[in-house]
Structure formats: structure tokens, C-alpha cells
Amino acid sequence: MPRKPAEQTVQPDAILKAAATVFYRRGYHGATMADIAAEVNLTAGSLYHHFPSKEDLLCAVLDRGLAQITRDVRAVVDGGAPSADKLRAIAHIHVLSEIEHSNIAAAVIFEGRALLDVPGVRDQYVRQRDTLEALYRRVVEDGIAAGDFRPLDVGIFVKALFGALNWVSLWYREGGRLTGAQIAAEIAATFLAALQPPPAEGGDFPPC
Amino acid sequence: MPRKPAEQTVQPDAILKAAATVFYRRGYHGATMADIAAEVNLTAGSLYHHFPSKEDLLCAVLDRGLAQITRDVRAVVDGGAPSADKLRAIAHIHVLSEIEHSNIAAAVIFEGRALLDVPGVRDQYVRQRDTLEALYRRVVEDGIAAGDFRPLDVGIFVKALFGALNWVSLWYREGGRLTGAQIAAEIAATFLAALQPPPAEGGDFPPC
């Protein structure tokens, strides 16, 4: 007894965005297929024409989100800019991904845990996440090697940076005091300050 | 025909710890009352002798966790140590709370979102969280006022610090390369480095 066909066909892309939004808003377990469907003016059952299950939907969201941010970050990392600029650029990408691209990145960040029970899926997710982290790490390591940054525990440093950047999605509100770009710049500045090499011993000063 | 009472009466405290653990592990919506009960060798129904609902359990966990860490942090902030030492101390408290106290703090961090739908509850939670954040902010502001730290956007800085510290609960594994204390120290060092005032322009140096 179906009656009313949808006004216009829904793209799987729109569903992914809707899912990301709802997963982020309610969490994976708290989100219902009906919630997601409503976001694109569908009913829950209709989603199954596009994705075989809720879990697959989450996988697709995470996959898509990580792939996108990874691609953008990699472009920066592979570029020829100074390390400090690279770090500023990836902070920018990271924050903007979180707050602009339909929360896909934010869902990635916080709901990836929901997948950690499903072994096959988990592995792929963890691998992608590690790939991204490795890119951040490379920027820092290269900067240290080049003498632009002071040596420190890169592992902890990158995880702290990740935490600071990811956390933005939890407190950012549109129309707040600062734009996403400004927030990214400020965070980058903070972490760059922490990477500042100490003033060279005497070297900067002309001999008396 | 239940006959055999638990070996020893279960303290509400143990239930809170169990709930925190399970909330952290599975998320609020993913956790079941049976999961939590099993953690203390009870059945789901028995939990209702101690807490009126699952939501109340979460509230209690968050309340307890925030209250505890807030109390500890406040003690430090109210003390007379130099700002840098205070920041090191609260990082230590923060990280240790996350990874040692039965994940209560970690649950606080990530599952507080589950309460954001319930208005009355939400407000109390947000208020407590803001109280804690204000303490961190005070340390930074005092340090800046005292000239120990360089001036910067304190709001962003504190949120970045929060993110970096909270993130630890997502990647920390017992028996890893570093202890919680070492991690806290490293993160504190990073953020303190970012707070380092630039070398005074010449003033520190005697005239040549």
C-alpha cells in the first residue's frame, strides 16, 4: 500500500551526509534509521535500497570522511611548503572538515568506536586512521629533522594535536566568536609555539 | 525462587564504577543495564534498588566524575604554586582520572553528549563542565597576568588543552610505552612550551 513517491530522487551522497549528521548528533547507537531517513525525507525502509544495513552506513560515512580528509592532508604533506606552513594547513583542513563537511569528520572521530566490536571493519578503520596520523607525524618529524622544530616526543605531540583539533567539533557553534579558520589558526599557532626551537645559544648575537 | 544473596552487599559506588566502565566501553545507548549489572554480579532488575533509571545512573556517573576531578583540580588551583606547576599538576590529575578511576572521567567526557537532550539534566552537566573549564582558564589567565605566560587566546588554548587531555582516554593502553604520569607530563610540557613568553627583547642581557 505504498502511495506517495518521493518528490525527487535521493542520492546516496545525501544519505551519507544525513547519516553523518545524525550519527554525530545522537551517536551511532542512539541514532535510528528513521532519524536518518527523515533527514532526507524518506522512511526507514527506503534506506535499505541504498545501504544494506545501519552498520554499513556507518562504515561508509567513516570511510568517506577519512578518505576525504586524508586525501586533502596528503596533498599538503607531499607539497613543498615549510613544515610550519604544512602544520597550519592541515590544522585548517582538519577543523574545516569537522565543522563544514556535514559532520562527516566529526562522526568519524567519535563514532569510529562503535565499529571497534566488528573485527573485519575495525581493522580497516584503524588502518585508515593510522594512515592519517602518520601523515601528521611526518610533518613534525620532517620539521625536526630540518631543524625547524625542536625535538620532542612526536607520538604524544601528534596525539595531543589530534585531540585538540578533534575536540573542536564538540564545542564549535556556528556564529560563535571565531570562524573555523581562525580556530584552526589559533590551535596551529599554539602547537607551533610548542615546537619552537629554543634560541640558539649565543649564536644569534654578534660577538661583543 | 531467588535465595542466595550476593556474597556481600554491593555498594552504589561499585555500581557507579561499573556503569562508568560500561558506558565508556559501549557508549550510553550501546550499554545495557544487564551489562552493567553483570559487572558487579547482579541482574539488571537489581540495579533498580540502587538507581531509579539508566539515565540517573549516567547522571550520577557524570556528576561523581566531574565533582571528583573538579575538587582535585580546585585544590591545585587554589594553592600557591607557580602557574606552570599548577598546569602540570592539573594535567596529571586529568589524565590519571581518565585512565585510573574506572573510566568515570572518560565516560564523562564522551557520554555527556547523551544527556544533551534532557534539558534539566543537560544544564547541570554543562554547568559543572564549565566550572571545571573555568578553573583551567584561571590558571592560564593568572599566569599571563603574572607575566609567566605569554598572552594568547585563552578560550581556544584551554579548549585545545582539554581536547589533548581528554583524547588520551581514546588511545591510552595499559602497559604502553609511557605511564599516565609521563603522558600527562609530556602534554603539560607541550602546552607550557606554547605558553613560553618570547625572550625579552634585549632587556635580559646586559649592555654589551
Place this chain on the structure above:
Amino acid sequence: MPRKPAEQTVQPDAILKAAATVFYRRGYHGATMADIAAEVNLTAGSLYHHFPSKEDLLCAVLDRGLAQITRDVRAVVDGGAPSADKLRAIAHIHVLSEIEHSNIAAAVIFEGRALLDVPGVRDQYVRQRDTLEALYRRVVEDGIAAGDFRPLDVGIFVKALFGALNWVSLWYREGGRLTGAQIAAEIAATFLAALQPPPAEGGDFPPC
């Protein structure tokens, strides 16, 4: 945007065979329209160009199957062969129908029950089934009347024969030890042996 029509128009006949196969394989309730459609390289929706509903499909299958076997059996029963030959012939028809004609007969046998809820449909189905049974019964009764078979409870006998013949569809496997014809012959032989009149008391023997 469907563009490519099926290679060649699908006959309702092919759909009926497909439906019979799937109904037999999965049972009426276990079979989906998509299953049936796939069997003839269609999609579920397309079936509705040929049959108004799943129930109608089952009706058509049963109707067709029963009509066919009834026609064949009637031809034998109305013929002039000896009763024993008639019984052999209908066993042959019955078994071959089950295992060769796309399981239509087998579906008839086991899935007719699914219709027993729908009153109007049920009646027609039951009537057809009784018609078929009456033909079997006539062969036995005629044989008894003619003195070829020993008298016995014809109702039970025919139902036992039905059961034995129908059961074949549940255990027959293509390429097994015996062909369908051999199985039919063996079953017929068994039931004919049971119909054997006892040796006449003395009458057959010349006086000593």
C-alpha cells in the same frame, strides 16, 4: 532509467514454473517476489504486470499443477486398461509430475496449506484436490468391484498411496539410484501387492 528490456518477453508460463520452484524450495511464506522474479531475470515489480499478487501466483501454480495432473490421471482412469495397469500409470504420472514439471506438483502438495486461511481460495483448492483423489479412489473401487483387488478401506488406502507418492518430492534427488519411473513402478508394485486378493480357498485347485 530502465532502458534495456529483457532479451525476450517472458511468458507467464515461465513465471509460473519459477514460482513453483521457489515456492517448493522456500515455502510460500519463505519465498519472496524477488526470488521468483530473479529466477526469470526480472525484478519483483515486473511480476505485477503478469500476476496481481503473490497469493494469485500461488493460486495459479496450484491450479495449473492440479489441473494438469488431474487431466493426465483422468485420461488413464477413463481408459480401458485393467485396474492394475491404471494404478501403475497414475503412479507414474504422479511421480513424474512431482520431479519433472518444475516442482509445480510438489508445490501443490506442500504449499496448498498456505492457502487454507483464505476461505474462497481454499474451497476451490480443496475441491480440485478432492477431484483428483476421487479419481484414484475410483480405480481402486473399480478394481475391487471387478474382483481384481481385495476389498479394503479405500479411503485410507488412497490416502496412504497419496502420501507415499507425494513424499517422493521430499527425498528424490536427481541422479540418485533410481529414476522417477522406477520409483513410481516400485511404489505401484508395493500398493498393488497390498491389493492382491488372497488365493481362493481351494477353489483354484481341482479336487484331489
Place this chain on the structure above:
Amino acid sequence: MPRKPAEQTVQPDAILKAAATVFYRRGYHGATMADIAAEVNLTAGSLYHHFPSKEDLLCAVLDRGLAQITRDVRAVVDGGAPSADKLRAIAHIHVLSEIEHSNIAAAVIFEGRALLDVPGVRDQYVRQRDTLEALYRRVVEDGIAAGDFRPLDVGIFVKALFGALNWVSLWYREGGRLTGAQIAAEIAATFLAALQPPPAEGGDFPPC
């Protein structure tokens, strides 16, 4: 918001009987958990306190039914009665099981197919079924070996017997012309007649 506790505790046994009845009436796929639950004055969800899934319920029904009839039949087969008496006895057991023991046996017979998709389960079911069939076969083979029965294709014969006996559950109606015991006796008589050795060629008669 549960309100009304059941008047009296339901035994798993009662659920099994209910399930057998409903499975038989509607078929496995046509039966709903609510149907089964209603039969014992429960709601669907409550069944899950006793059986982990609908499939498990079917397994339990089949297991129980097959085990019971197999036990009874084995007792007869292992006894010392003449082969003909054994065959009469097992026909009696078989038919009575079908029509009296809550349709468990009938469900076994017709709904076992629903399990044939689940490999692990299927194997156990098939094994049990084969065990039962082997008992029937043994009776016939022993009878032949003892010269009580004429030699014939035992495989087909036993399957025909099975079919005839199982079919009873499809047409038997309480209060009909014959009791279950009478039906069993008649079917046994039919098959025993088919097993009758032909009158010895003259040898039995004294020379004239």
C-alpha cells in the same frame, strides 16, 4: 511500563508445544513469535527469556519430537516381537505421535525443511531423521531375512511407508470416521499385505 505479570509461570515445555502447534498450522515462516506467545498467554518478547530465537525454537521442537518418537520406536524395534507386530507397533506410535502429541511430530515432518538452509542445524536434523528411518528399515530387513516378508526394495518401501504415515497429519481430523489407532492399523495392514510372501509353489501341499 510492564504491568500485568502472568497469572502463572509458563514452562518451556508448554512453549514447545505451542510452537509445534503454530509451526504446524502456519508453517515456520508463516508463524510469528506473537502467534506462539499468544498460545501460552505471553507476549512475543517474553519468549526470549526461554528461547534465544525463533530458529532455536524450531530446532528444539524438531529435536524434542524426533527424540521422542525415536525413543519409542527403538524400544519396539529392540524388542522380541515378530516383525509384523513390530511394524504394526511403530505405525501406531508414528500416527499417534503426529495427531496427539501437540503436533510436534507433524511440525517435525513438514517444517524440518525450513532448517535445511542452516548448515550446522541441518546436519543434526538430517542425522536424527536418518536414525529414525534406519530403525524402520531394520524391521523390514529383519523380517525379510527371517523369511517373514518377501524380498523387495527396502529403501523405497520404507520411504513409501514414511510418506503414508506422515501424510496422516495432513488429513486427520479429530472426531473423524476412524481413530488414530484404527488409521495406523489400517496402514500397517496395507503395508504388511505388500510384504506378504507369495504362497509357496505347491510345496506346502501334501501330494495328492
Place this chain on the structure above:
DNA sequence: CATGAATGAGAGTTCATTCAT
């Protein structure tokens, strides 16, 4: 207090059916 059994409100998922293209 603890328990096991029960409940009712969904949740995810399936599926027969419809319909614009």
C-alpha cells in the same frame, strides 16, 4: 535486597506492492 519472568515500546530489517519514468 536479589531474582527471574514478564511487559511494552521501539529498533533494525524485510517485503509485497505501487508508480513515474
Place this chain on the structure above:
DNA sequence: GATGAATGAACTCTCATTCAT
């Protein structure tokens, strides 16, 4: 005619919650 997308009803299963024992 065929299709893909959509729907709504129904189903299996889960779970927070209650309560007699």
C-alpha cells in the same frame, strides 16, 4: 513491459523497567 525507488506494515529481537516471590 520493465525498472528502481519508495512505502507501510509486519516481523524478529532488544531492552529498560516492574514486581511477586
